[in-house]
Amino acid sequence: MKDREITTLKSSEIDLNMATPMLKQFLDIKLKYQDMILLYRMGDFFETFFEDAVTIAKDLEITLTSREGGALGRIPMAGVPAKAVDSYIAKLLQKNHKIAVCDQTQDPAEAKGLVERKVTRLITAGTLSDPNLIDSNKNNYLAAITKDKNKDLYGLAYVDITTAEFRITQTNLSQLISELNCIKPSEILAPTKKQKIQPFQIVPEETPDLDDEILRNFNCTKCSPSLFDEKFAQKIIKETFNVSSLECFGYPEFTLGLISAGVILDYIRETQKQNIPKFDVISPYTISEFVSIDANTRKNLELTETSRDKNKKGSLLWAINRTSTNMGARLLSKWIHQPLQNLTEINKRQDAVEELLQDSQSRIKLTSLLDKVYDIERLSTKISNNSVNARDFLALKDSLENLPMFKELLKDKKSPYLSVFNQDYSQINTLCGIIDKTIADNPPISIKEGNLIKPGVHEELDYQRSLLSGGKEWIENFEKKEKERTNIKSLKIGYSKTFGYFIEVTHANAEFVPSDYTRKQTLVNAERYITPELKKYEEEVLSAQSKSVEIEYKIFCDLREYSKEYVTALREISHNLASLDVLLSFAIVASEHKYIRPYVDNSNALIVKGGRHPVIEQLLPMGEYVANDLCIYSGAEENSDMTQFIILTGPNMAGKSTYMRQNALIILLAQMGSFVPAEEAHIGIIDKIFTRVGSVDDLSTGQSTFMVEMNETAMILNSATEKSLILLDEIGRGTSTYDGVAIAWSVAEFIATKIKARTIFATHYHELNIMCNSYPYIKNYRMTIEEKNGEIKFLRKVVPGGTSRSYGIQVAKMAGLPEDVISNAMHLMQKMQKNYVTKLGITPSKQDSETPQLSLFIE
CATH class of the missing domain: 3.30.420.110 (MutS, connector domain)
Known part of the structure; x- marks a missing residue:
């Protein structure tokens, strides 16, 4: 191979006989971890070679270099500083890489040849436990x-x-x-x-x-x-x-x-x-x-992040999250994604929220206490997997010491979620006491550097520390003793880095030096000596640091092993505190925004009076959000006048989608066990929620907007039950108008007559308004607007009755289309309206009769 040529061979293709000793060591280790990026410690850097180097240079946007590889020529190399390796590992994990960390396990100064190395960590996206690499408010599954x-x-x-x-x-x-x-x-x-x-x-x-x-x-x-x-x-x-x-x-x-x-x-x-x-x-x-919620519905309802920019602000989680602990935040996210179908459990949660809502003083005190609680759930696991440090133990102690106060504040509560704190915490108090007596007040993060353990815990440790901190006193006493023994008043004890401790005696007093003194150094005016006692002390002092660190590490490990007996109990406590945190969050939000307790049962009802969108009302100035009602039932009989299926019409931007999402979120909140933003609410338990609101092309599967829409609709029609909630927006809009109306009509009819689920069907196909003539349980509703001098104002109110106008040109004008375009559109619409004929009995309202929607059903 030519000099300076950089090899393109992969590590698995290398002949080990051609490799340098260092590369052979690397390749031997890499062979065991071929599906991972091997970070190989070399001094102050973690280096990668061959294909790993090419990969990390690209994904981390760092320089790809090379190094001499003997008979292999030059080989690709890229590295990152060891002190910042965790941040680079995080970036590699985001690219779905798995990492093997190969550390130096031998002091380079002691190595006679190659420094010993071995893999000390295998890191994959699903097995992360380092707090620096995971989100404290999210589970990592x-x-x-x-x-x-x-x-x-x-x-x-x-x-x-x-x-x-x-x-x-x-x-x-x-x-x-x-x-x-x-x-x-x-x-x-x-x-x-x-x-x-x-x-x-x-x-x-x-x-x-x-x-x-x-x-x-x-x-x-x-x-x-x-x-x-x-x-x-x-x-x-x-x-x-x-x-x-x-x-x-x-x-x-x-x-x-x-x-x-x-x-x-x-x-x-x-x-x-x-x-x-x-x-x-x-x-x-x-x-x-749990309530079944498909991926599209989760995205459409913006449960934990907004669909457009993936921000937390603007999501349901943002609107109702008042948790104080990381474990509470994680549990809240779970409850949002997994609303219950179990009526008993829903009522238990609501009972707890109601008790907390009625006791404002306790709410304030409980919130203050929870602010002092660390992540006991993850701390308990750190104990079990030996990754806990001294600061973690202090955080655990500080958290657990609040349990008696939780118990006192909740002692009269009836809810099982709250009364669970009324138990004996004596064993936990014992653990707290041992931690308090053992761990120093401000310990380092490392458990192998000393200064972890308090004085008085271990006699030998105290002695070793006294050698370090109390040396001056010992030297003074030893010097005084030797002066008295030798009668040499000028005798003094000294220390030098070269010779260690010594006894210095002037030449004038040389005749008084005892026989047990051993000469160590001769100076111009004095001699320096050592004695067995001083030599022993010197050896003790020099070894005191390592001995004290060793003793401290053993004491810490003993505490860690002892604490493992408490792991299960700690997890139970963490679960109880997390549940309290979430329920308290529900109560705080209910108090702040006047939520009410919904009546939840197994009926077919869905009745909301004065309902509000829990997120949007917090983004608007107080009192500006327009509340709306909903009254709808599933399983209507053939000639029933009971509303089962709502056809919702109105212009774009009038609030149709917001109204549909609002009711879905109210249901989710209710079945989570939360109170809801409404004046009254009666929720018959929903088993599945489906939304089809907007689509885009799916380039990854080569599907058009219309195909995506039809796939989603097919999934809904094949999966929904009578106990489901179905929210459909603009079915059929991705194809020709005739096809679109036919598909929308057929889908609506199938849901209303076959599935019989509670449904809101938003559409611009006003021809669907006449379905109520054939199916009395299908009702028309519309979003109200106010029109004046060709301008429209959205009133955001849902009222009975359909509309035959979409106000598309007015909305286009509001969006800022050029005046020429708007004028031409008005002219074309008026021209087409001359042929307007209706044969299906649509009777536009007075407001709508001036410029009606063109009918498709023309003979």
């Missing part, structure tokens, strides 16, 4: 998926290793995708499948064996298919949880979920090495426990 070979059934398991939450479920593909969009795992483990051999390939490529939609939207990691095995899962789960049977974890009903759980446990063992967290339980659940 690692998931695994197992597919049934014979039917549409999947087993899903997911875990957050920072909180030890471990859950499994089983469902079909459609609901699986919805659930993945709910939990948003950072990484999904999947079995591999071999693709067909492509031209110029020696072996077929292996890809994750998952649906294309999952592969497009999630970070998937390939695993050996042999791991997705029931016997393997039985073995590893029994070993991990020390149980003899898996029935306590839902076996055999959740067999596929448990197989996925086994894969996760194996992956955690592989990546976490000796720092495996303690898991208390695997919790099975069924999808039907």
Whole structure:
């Protein structure tokens, strides 16, 4: 190979015999982690070589250099400073890379040849536990998926290793995708499948064996298919949880979920090495426990972020989040994404909110206490996986010391969510006392640098510290003793870096030097000596620092091991505090914005009086939001006059979409257990919420706007039940007008007569207004506007009756289209209106009769 030529070979293609000793060490390690980027410590930098260097140079936007590789020529190299490596790791994780961190495990000064190195950390998106790399207000889930070979059934398991939450479920593909969009795992483990051999390939490529939609939207990691095995899962789960049977974890009903759980446990063992967290339980659940919300609906309703710019402000989470703790914030996000269908549990939450709402003084005091609580949930896991430090222990102690005050404030509450604090905390107090007596007030983050432990904890530690801090006193006493023993008044004790401690005696007093003095150094006017006692003291002082650090580390490890007995109890406390935090947040929002307790039951009703959008009303000046009513029932009989299906008409920007989203959010809040922004509300439990509001082309699958719209509509028609809520906006607008009206009419008719779900159907196809003549449970409503001198004002009020005008030209004028365009559009519309004929009995209102919408139904 030519000199200075940079090799393009991959690390797996290198002949080790051609590599330099350092590169051979690198390649030996890289061979074990070929699917990861290997960060290889060299002094103050972590370096990468070969294909890893090319990858990180591109993804981190750093310089790609090269270094001499002996017979290999020059090899690609790129590196990052060791002191900032975590920030670079975070960026690589965002690019879906997995990282192996290879550290120097030997002091370079002691190395005779190559410095010893080994991989100390394996970092993947789903196994992050470093607080610097994860969002404290979000869960970081690692998931695994197992597919049934014979039917549409999947087993899903997911875990957050920072909180030890471990859950499994089983469902079909459609609901699986919805659930993945709910939990948003950072990484999904999947079995591999071999693709067909492509031209110029020696072996077929292996890809994750998952649906294309999952592969497009999630970070998937390939695993050996042999791991997705029931016997393997039985073995590893029994070993991990020390149980003899898996029935306590839902076996055999959740067999596929448990197989996925086994894969996760194996992956955690592989990546976490000796720092495996303690898991208390695997919790099975069924999808039907929660309101089903598909990915599009989550996006349309802007539950935790806005759909346009992904900001928290403007989302439902932003509007109702008054939590004080990180664990409370995480739980609130879960409750938003998983509203309940269990009426008993909904009422339990509402009872707690009501008690907190009625006691303003306790609300203030509880909020103040929660402000002092650290993330006990993640602290408990740090104890279990040996990553806890001394500052963490102090944070835990400071948090737990507030429990008696929580107990006192909540002692008279009836709700199970609140009365749970009325328990004996004596064991927790014992833990707090031990931490308080053991850990120093301002310890360092590192647990191997000393200064962790308080004085008085360990006699030997105190002695070693006295050697360090009390040396002056010992020297003074030793000097005084030697003066008295030798009768040499000018004798003094000194210290030099070269010779250590010494006794200095002038030449004039040399005859009085005792026989146990050993000459160490001769000066012009004096001699320096050492004695066995002084030598022993010197050795003790020199070793005191390392000994004290060693003793402190052992004391800390003993405390850590002792604390592991409390991990399960700490997690229960953290769960109780997180629930309190969320319920208190509900009560605070209810107080601030005059929310009321909705009546929730299993009826077919959906009645909201004076409902408001929980987000928009907070973005507008107080009192400006226009409240609206809704009264709608599912399952109407054929000739029933009870409203089941609303056709909502009105111009763009009049508030149709806001009205629909508002009612969906009120339902979600109610089934979360929260109070709602309304004067009155009666919510018959909803099992699924569907929205189809706006579309764009899906370039990743080559689908047009209209195809996307039809796919979403098809999913709704095939999945909705009588207990669902359906919100449809502008069905059929992506094709010709005739096709669009026909599709919209047919979809509306199918929902109203076959599914019989509670539905709001917003449209500009005013021809649909006449459907009420055939189906009395279909009712027309419209958004009111005020028109004056050709200008319109949106009143935002929903009233009975349809409209046959869209006011499109007026809205276009408001948007700023050139006057020539507006004038021409008015002229063309008036010209076309000369042929306006209606044969289907549409009777425009007086307001609408001047410039009616053109009818499609013309003979």
